[in-house]
């Protein structure tokens with residue numbers, strides 16, 4: 001029997017994102033793409049050092065650590 005794999009989300013530095021000239025890859029909670037100004041406002045209001053590259057329950061916004069997920073959990077996020 002195989003050991004179940006653990007899946008991790010990448011974390012992205014908020015500081016690095018804010019240095020980008022045009023932030024065009026963030027969405028709101030309804031999956032509506034945010035405009036650059038809206039994305040900046042959201043990132044600043046979150047007061048986070050990192051954001052996860054995907055929906056990550058248990059993500060640590062301070063250290064950028066994903067707790068890890070089973071394959072089944074990861075695929076259903």
Ligand SMILES: [Zn+2]
Nearest residue numbers: 009056066067
């Ligand atoms: Zn995660």
